[in-house]
Amino acid sequence: MHGFKLLKEAHIPELNTTGRLFRHIKTGAQLLSLENEDENKVFGITFRTPPQDSTGIAHIMEHSVLCGSRKYPVKEPFVELMKGSLNTFLNAFTYPDKTCYPVASQNLQDFYNLIDVYLDAVFFPVISPYTFQQEAWHYELESSDKALEFKGVVYNEMKGNYSSPDNLIFEKSQQSLFPDNTYRFDSGGDPEHIPDLTYEQFKSFHEKYYHPSNAYIYFYGDDDPETRLRLLDEYLCQFEAEEVDSEVQVQPYLDRQDKLIFLHDSSESERANKEFITVNWLLPEVLEPTQLLSFVILAEILIGTPASPLRKALIDSGLGEDLTGTGLEPDLRQMFFSTGLKGVSPNYTAKVEKLILETLEKLAGEGIEPEAVAAAMNTVEFRLRENNSGNYPQGLLLMLRSLRSWLHNGDALAAIAFEQPLKVIKSQMERHEPVFEQLIKEYFLDNRHRSTVILRPDPEEGKRREKVEQERLMQARYGMSDEEIQQLVETTKELRRRQETPDLPEALASIPTLSLSDLNREINRIPIEVGEKKQATILYHPLFTNGILYLDVGLNLRVLPDDLLPYVPLFGRALLEMGTDKEDFVRLSQRIGRYTGGIRPTTFTSTNQDTAQATAWLFLRGKAVVPQTPELFKILQDVLLRVSLDNRERFLQIVLEEKASLVQQLIPLGHRIINRRLRSYFSSSDYAAEQMGGTSYLFFLRQLADSLERDWPAILAKLESVRNLLINRNGMILNATLDETNWQEVRTTCESLVEVLPAKPVTIMDWQPDAKLSSFGNLRFEGLTIPAQVNYVGKGADLYQLGYPYSGSLAVILNHVRTTWLWEKVRVQGGAYGVFCAFDHRSGVFTYLSYRDPGLLRTLEIYDQTGQFLHQLQLDEGEITRSIIGAIGEMDAYQLPDAKGYSSMLRYLTGDDDYKRQKRRDQIFATTLREFHAFGEVLDRMVNEAQVVVLGSEDSIGQLRSAQDGLVDVVKVL
Numbered sequence: 001m002h003g004f005k006l007l008k009e010a011h012i013p014e015l016n017t018t019g020r021l022f023r024h025i026k027t028g029a030q031l032l033s034l035e036n037e038d039e040n041k042v043f044g045i046t047f048r049t050p051p052q053d054s055t056g057i058a059h060i061m062e063h064s065v066l067c068g069s070r071k072y073p074v075k076e077p078f079v080e081l082m083k084g085s086l087n088t089f090l091n092a093f094t095y096p097d098k099t100c101y102p103v104a105s106q107n108l109q110d111f112y113n114l115i116d117v118y119l120d121a122v123f124f125p126v127i128s129p130y131t132f133q134q135e136a137w138h139y140e141l142e143s144s145d146k147a148l149e150f151k152g153v154v155y156n157e158m159k160g161n162y163s164s165p166d167n168l169i170f171e172k173s174q175q176s177l178f179p180d181n182t183y184r185f186d187s188g189g190d191p192e193h194i195p196d197l198t199y200e201q202f203k204s205f206h207e208k209y210y211h212p213s214n215a216y217i218y219f220y221g222d223d224d225p226e227t228r229l230r231l232l233d234e235y236l237c238q239f240e241a242e243e244v245d246s247e248v249q250v251q252p253y254l255d256r257q258d259k260l261i262f263l264h265d266s267s268e269s270e271r272a273n274k275e276f277i278t279v280n281w282l283l284p285e286v287l288e289p290t291q292l293l294s295f296v297i298l299a300e301i302l303i304g305t306p307a308s309p310l311r312k313a314l315i316d317s318g319l320g321e322d323l324t325g326t327g328l329e330p331d332l333r334q335m336f337f338s339t340g341l342k343g344v345s346p347n348y349t350a351k352v353e354k355l356i357l358e359t360l361e362k363l364a365g366e367g368i369e370p371e372a373v374a375a376a377m378n379t380v381e382f383r384l385r386e387n388n389s390g391n392y393p394q395g396l397l398l399m400l401r402s403l404r405s406w407l408h409n410g411d412a413l414a415a416i417a418f419e420q421p422l423k424v425i426k427s428q429m430e431r432h433e434p435v436f437e438q439l440i441k442e443y444f445l446d447n448r449h450r451s452t453v454i455l456r457p458d459p460e461e462g463k464r465r466e467k468v469e470q471e472r473l474m475q476a477r478y479g480m481s482d483e484e485i486q487q488l489v490e491t492t493k494e495l496r497r498r499q500e501t502p503d504l505p506e507a508l509a510s511i512p513t514l515s516l517s518d519l520n521r522e523i524n525r526i527p528i529e530v531g532e533k534k535q536a537t538i539l540y541h542p543l544f545t546n547g548i549l550y551l552d553v554g555l556n557l558r559v560l561p562d563d564l565l566p567y568v569p570l571f572g573r574a575l576l577e578m579g580t581d582k583e584d585f586v587r588l589s590q591r592i593g594r595y596t597g598g599i600r601p602t603t604f605t606s607t608n609q610d611t612a613q614a615t616a617w618l619f620l621r622g623k624a625v626v627p628q629t630p631e632l633f634k635i636l637q638d639v640l641l642r643v644s645l646d647n648r649e650r651f652l653q654i655v656l657e658e659k660a661s662l663v664q665q666l667i668p669l670g671h672r673i674i675n676r677r678l679r680s681y682f683s684s685s686d687y688a689a690e691q692m693g694g695t696s697y698l699f700f701l702r703q704l705a706d707s708l709e710r711d712w713p714a715i716l717a718k719l720e721s722v723r724n725l726l727i728n729r730n731g732m733i734l735n736a737t738l739d740e741t742n743w744q745e746v747r748t749t750c751e752s753l754v755e756v757l758p759a760k761p762v763t764i765m766d767w768q769p770d771a772k773l774s775s776f777g778n779l780r781f782e783g784l785t786i787p788a789q790v791n792y793v794g795k796g797a798d799l800y801q802l803g804y805p806y807s808g809s810l811a812v813i814l815n816h817v818r819t820t821w822l823w824e825k826v827r828v829q830g831g832a833y834g835v836f837c838a839f840d841h842r843s844g845v846f847t848y849l850s851y852r853d854p855g856l857l858r859t860l861e862i863y864d865q866t867g868q869f870l871h872q873l874q875l876d877e878g879e880i881t882r883s884i885i886g887a888i889g890e891m892d893a894y895q896l897p898d899a900k901g902y903s904s905m906l907r908y909l910t911g912d913d914d915y916k917r918q919k920r921r922d923q924i925f926a927t928t929l930r931e932f933h934a935f936g937e938v939l940d941r942m943v944n945e946a947q948v949v950v951l952g953s954e955d956s957i958g959q960l961r962s963a964q965d966g967l968v969d970v971v972k973v974l
Contacts, residue, residue, distance in 0.1 A: 002229035003237060004031060014385065014419045015398070021412055022229070027212035027239050032402055032412045033228055034220040034395070040088055040894050041221030042395030043115045044102035045122055046403060048216075048246035049094070049209050050182035055197035056136070056189015057205050059094040060154045061127075062101075063135040064202075065210070066092065069117075070124035072510050074503040076828075077117050080511045083819040084882025086110045086519075088894040089393050096174070096187045096332060097248045098216075098407055100400070104393040106894060108223060112231065113512035119235045122210055130498050132199045134828060138495065139476060141488045148473045148488075150195060151854070156790055157833040158189045160852035162465075163788040164667040165264040166342075169276045169455045170326050172262050173338045176451035177282045181249045183332060191789075192468060212236045214244040216406060220395030248333045248408065251282060258451040265465070265787040266457035267974050276455035277349045278325040278340035279356045281447055285334050287410040290421040293380075295335060297425065298436045299328035300376040301368060303339055306577050306653075307589030309372065310339065313359040315653050319352050320344040322660035331400070333408045337444070342660055346456070353452050357445075364440040373429070373436065375593025382597040382625075384418045386548060388896060462787050462953070499829050509878070516881060519888050521925065523917045526904040535730040536754045539908060540747075541737040541901040548597065549746055550623050550898040552905060553636060553753075554733035555726040557603070557616035557688070558764045564722055565691040565767075566700040571722045572601030572618050573654050580642035585650065588639070595631035597623040599639075603692055605685040607843040610911035614685035614767060617733070617909065618726065623898065626742045633749050637756060640727055645719045648712045655708065659701040662693075666951070666973065670792035671836065671851045674784070674949045678796035680769060681780075681947050683843040687769040695784060695973055729757040733909070737901030781948045781968040783957035790833075790852040791952035793859045797942045800844030804938045808923030809931040810839055811887035812880070813870070816932070819886075821869045822848070825862045830855045837866075841920075842910055846942070856956050857963055864943045870936030875929055887924050 004022040011018050015036070022031040049058040066078035074080060081090055089104035101122055103114040132138075137152035161167050171186055178184045186193075212235075219228045266274060286292050302310040303323060311323055320341030329336050341352050389397045398416050406412035428435045480488065531538040557568060576592070576599055579585035592599055599622040608615045620639070624632040645651070666673060676694040679686035690696050708715060734750060736743065800806070814837055826835035834851030848863040895903060907913065950960055951973070961968045 001226065003233040004229050008413060010413050010417070012413070012417045015387070015416065019413045019416070020225070024212060024233070024236050026241065027236050028241050029212035029215045029217060029232075029236050030406070031217045031219070031229075031232065032406065033225055034218075034398065035225050036220070036222065038221050038394060039106050040104055040393045040395065041106070041108070041111045041223050042089070042102060042104045042218070042393050042399060043111070043118070044100055044218040044396070044399045045118065046098050046100045046216040046218070046407070047122070047209050047214050048097060048248070048407060049099045049187075049205075050097050050246060050248050051185045051187045052182070053196070054186040054190040054193045055201075056154055056158060056186070056194050057197055057202060058099055059188045060132075060136040060197070060202065061205055061210075062092045062094045062099050063154055064127050064131045065121045065125040065206070067131045067135065068126040069120040070126075071120040072117055073126070074507045074511060077121060077511060079819050079823055080508065080882070081114060081117060082886065083815060084513050084885045085114065086514065086885065086889040086892065087114055089396060090114065094187050096183050098403065100403075102396055102399060104396065107514065107518065109518065110514055111223060113514075115231060116512060123212075123235060125206065127203065127206060129199050130495055132202050133495055134499065136197060136202065137195050139488055140492050141485070142492060144485050144489060148477045150469065150473065151831045152194070153827060153831055153833060154189055155191060155194050156831045156854045157852050158194065159191045159789040159854075160667060160833065161188060162191055163265060163790065164664075165276055165455055165457075166324065166664045167668065168262065168264050169278060169324055169453060170338075172260065172455065173278045173280045173325060173451070173453045174329065174336065176258055176260050176453050177280050177336050177449070178251045179254075181251045183251070192465070195472065209244065209246055211242055211244055212239045213242045214246050216403065218399045218402070220398060250285065251334055253282065253447075253449045255448045257448060259454070260451060261454045261456055263458040263461040264455050265462035265789075266459055267787050267972070274342075274457045275344045275346055275349060276324050276340065276342045277344055277352050278338045278453045279353055280325070280336060280338040280451045280453065281444055282449040283335035283337060283443055285408070286330055286332070286404045287408065289405075289414050289417070290424045292330060292335070292404070293418065293421040294425060294435060294439060295328055296330065297376050297380050298439050299337065300380055301372055301436055303327055304376060304379065305589045305593060307586040309363060309368070310356065310359050312586070313355060314339075314341055314352070315657070317351070317355055319348045319355070321656040330404060343656070349454055360440050360444050364437045364445055367434065368436055371587070371590045371594070375590040377426075377429070378595070379593045379598070381422060384422070386546075386597060388898065390899075393894065394896075459787070462789065465789065496829060499824065513882055514885055516884065516925065519885065520892075521921070523914060523921050524892055525914055526900045528904050528908065530908070533751045533754045535759060536732040536734060538750065538754075539733065539735045539905050540743060541904055542740045542743065543737055543897045543900060544739050545737060545897045547626050547742065548623055548738075549626060549629050549632070549742070550737040550901055551621075551632065551750070552735035552902060553620045553622070553640075554617045554735065555619075555728075556731045556762070557605075557618055557726070558614065559725045559728070559731070559762055560722065561765050562688070562691065562767045564718060564725075565688055566697055567718055567722050568603060568618055568692050569601070569658060569697070570651070570654055571719060571726070572603070572620070573658070574645060574651065574719065575620065575639045575643050576601065577654060578647055578650055579644050580638045581644055582638070582642065588635075591631075592635060595624065595628050596635065597625070599635065603689070604906060604909075605689040606906070606910045607683055607685050607840070608909070608911050609842050609916065614683070614688060615909050616685060616688050621902075626738075626746065629746050630749055633753050637753055640757060643723070645723065646716055648708060652705065652708050655701055655705050659698065659705060662698045662701065663974065666786055667788055670951045671794070671834070671849045674792050674794040674951050675838070675847055675849055677782070677784070677949045678794050678847050678947055679840070679843070679845050682769060682796070682798040682845045684767040684769060686843065686845065688767055695971070698973065727758060728760045728762065729754050730759050731762045732757070733905070735901060735905040737897055779944050779946055779948070781960060781964050782950070783960055783968050783970045784949065784951045784973045785954045785957050785970060786951060786974040788953055790854060791850070791856050791950060791956050793850040793853050793856055794847055794949045795860060795863050795946050796845060796847035797946040798844050799839070799846045799938055799942070802938060802941045802945060804844070806841050806844070807931065808920030809927040810841075810935065811890065811920070811924055812883045812927040813932050813935050814839060815886040815890070816875075816879075816883040817866060817870070821866060822862070826850055826853065826855070826859055830858060830862070832859070842912070856950060856952065856959060860948065867936040867939035867943070870932050870939065873929070873932050873936075875932070880927060880929065884924055884927055888921070891921065891924070
């Protein structure tokens with residue numbers, strides 16, 4: 001049918017899905033077609049792309065094929081789709097052995113548009129030398145008297161990646177186990193090797209691997225199955241079959257145990273106690289579903305929760321601050337397991353390795369607690385049945401799961417059908433077979449293919465990398481003749497000219513798009529019922545959840561004085577990780593795992609749209625299948641009323657884990673760190689968020705860890721104060737999402753939880769943003785220093801204070817600014833990996849943010865020129881329409897039932913009702929060029945009335961200080 005031959009068909013009842021596997025007769029391309037009733041349709045095309053070095057060739061190709069194609073000859077079709085599509089997912093990612101190009105949408109025509117652009121991109125990309133220079137690397141020389149530089153989007157992305165010790169230890173741990181096959185290379189690219197890549201190698205890589213004979217194509221959802229085949233055949237029939245040598249070779253098991261030491265960049269203060277160590281084992285291939293699922297469950301048993309025996313042994317040892325390592329890695333041809341500790345004294349790394357082995361020997365010899373096995377079994381089964389993909393489409397998770405086996409000539413359908421493997425393992429458990437003990441013995445203790453990787457901090461490592469880069473640039477410069485230097489200047493100018501030249505209107509018109517008539521003018525409403533019980537608010541959302549109750553228990557943080565705010569995340573974890581007066585935290589954790597789908601703490605802060613006051617909550621977010629909801633409520637009652645806070649050692653472990661986790665976020669999530677810091681200067685709700693999760697929280701954790709031993713009674717008193725103020729049914733909120741029939745069964749139990757909680761008067765506290773900076777004037781600068789090769793540059797202001805009258809049209813304007821001006825100037829021309837701008841319509845705070853940015857001062861200049869860009873902007877109706885479509889797509893982001901219920905509650909708490917949401921939507925549709933120009937005037941006022949926060953190296957912050965005559969507050973973060 002349409003050039004395809006059906007190879008296999010199966011119904012997968014646990015997914016309510018029919019799967020069909022096809023082969024394209026002419027080219028050999030494979031297609032996995034999953035048919036079900038999910039309106040969030042997913043398409044993906046994947047190629048096996050095993051790298052042969054660490055130049056990042058596969059990663060660079062992933063970027064480059066989305067920079068213009070035969071049918072869509074614009075500079076970046078990917079960006080044009082971001083600007084004007086209703087997509088629910090649009091991205092691409094590079095793995096160590098494959099490159100995936102998935103898209104998703106609920107709108108059928110939009111879905112087909114996305115597919116067409118992506119198919120043309122991967123099969124017929126332009127990938128010119130200028131694309132290579134922009135996305136990979138190039139020498140940049142603006143004039144013959146300037147210094148030579150390396151530039152390139154992937155080059156700077158990976159400089160950021162190599163600045164993160166957590167990313168580095170993951171990469172080195174994998175490579176240590178695969179000395180003989182493609183997994184020994186960094187598919188993302190090592191910045192020291194990326195400039196080794198030539199354009200000729202780059203072109204050859206596409207010609208070899210981006211062919212239908214090497215393609216694994218995937219469809220999922222409720223679209224027409226036959227149309228899938230027809231659309232694909234239109235592209236595939238243009239090719240002939242080829243033999244593509246892309247198979248990943250199996251790494252032979254070796255009878256050796258390697259110990260490898262690597263260095264990572266650090267500050268002087270980190271040197272004493274910041275080593276990372278992992279112990280790593282090579283495991284079998286991923287092709288056998290029951291064995292794979294057994295290893296997934298084993299990983300959950302060993303390290304899945306704070307009470308897991310291997311994780312607990314490591315944390316209890318006091319040898320380090322938190323776990324490191326990937327755990328189980330199931331996405332390569334052969335699995336591997338990696339675990340260890342971070343924050344380890346150099347004298348203790350051998351002890352960590354010994355402890356891991358001794359713990360595994362004890363578990364294999366004495367047996368694993370049945371309660372631990374039961375909890376892990378239930379947790380994994382719940383995840384499989386729920387298939388909760390969070391912000392990702394559910395079909396995308398299934399695609400990636402199928403590829404584990406499919407990519408390596410295994411059964412794609414068997415890889416996603418979990419019922420039979422689960423049944424086999426349950427049967428083994430019923431026969432009391434030592435399944436997991438045997439896995440430990442065979443694949444860990446008796447397996448000599450093992451490595452120990454140590455990552456050692458060295459304040460000179462960053463300087464070494466910088467020296468290597470500068471020496472390479474100097475050698476390149478000295479090796480050039482005057483004519484070659486002048487040619488490089490001209491090449492630099494030509495690349496810049498191409499980057500700055502707008503796409504031709506007829507080229508832009510080739511990008512398929514929807515019309516405004518294809519969009520729903522009405523907002524998506526989420527049903528909500530508001531009730532009350534004993535002064536507590538109970539919200540209920542009647543939605544189909546497949547028999548799962550999603551329950552959020554909210555405690556009002558506005559009753560806390562601001563000096564207690566930093567204790568909130570710790571208290572939230574303590575409720576679930578300290579145990580109660582009748583069971584220790586291990587038993588409590590096992591009970592949660594055995595009878596629920598999990599309970600986790602989270603905080604939420606925002607400005608209330610009606611009152612302009614802060615709203616702030618600590619939530620315990622739980623879920624359970626309906627028959628187990630009584631146990632869920634019993635657990636919640638126990639942790640709220642009976643938690644044992646007086647356990648200094650366990651609390652110290654939580655503090656150290658929190659600190660290590662926050663440090664880990666600084667480099668990969670630096671843009672979020674500076675965004676939170678920026679916003680904290682303007683709104684009390686964002687000030688609270690920074691106290692509970694930003695750099696202020698990191699400084700608090702460091703101080704707390706140092707003072708715990710000598711000041712435990714005082715700290716315990718603070719925790720007791722938090723408990724006494726928060727555990728109060730007056731002002732409490734419960735948020736339930738479930739179908740109506742099951743809600744009638746659960747509601748009484750839910751209300752009974754409220755009745756047993758204490759009732760106390762509620763006094764709302766006043767929080768004020770912290771005036772941390774010296775008053776240098778209306779424009780203020782703060783530099784946060786970390787050992788990194790890239791920067792995160794932010795600038796923000798309260799636009800309401802600057803007189804901006806909010807309109808929903810701003811969503812359209814910012815969509816356009818992000819995908820044109822900022823993208824082109826900061827990413828394309830500046831070489832940053834990412835750049836954003838965001839506005840909070842509740843607080844009025846607007847921020848610019850860049851991500852893994854080689855620049856700093858130039859990026860700030862671009863921010864300040866945004867107003868002028870908007871003044872001069874001329875857009876036709878088509879361009880405005882695309883930005884409107886993109887804004888509506890963001891507003892209508894796809895959500896699973898639990899996310900809908902949670903979002904509805906947050907709207908209720910912030911006064912963001914359906915009337916206001918509909919008004920914003922109407923304003924989006926009514927956007928004209930006039931609103932673009934008017935907002936430019938607002939941004940002009942912001943230039944000198946704002947806060948600047950930069951996260952970067954001391955050298956980068958030094959540049960900022962010099963440019964601002966020293967008027968920069970410098971805070972050493974690491």
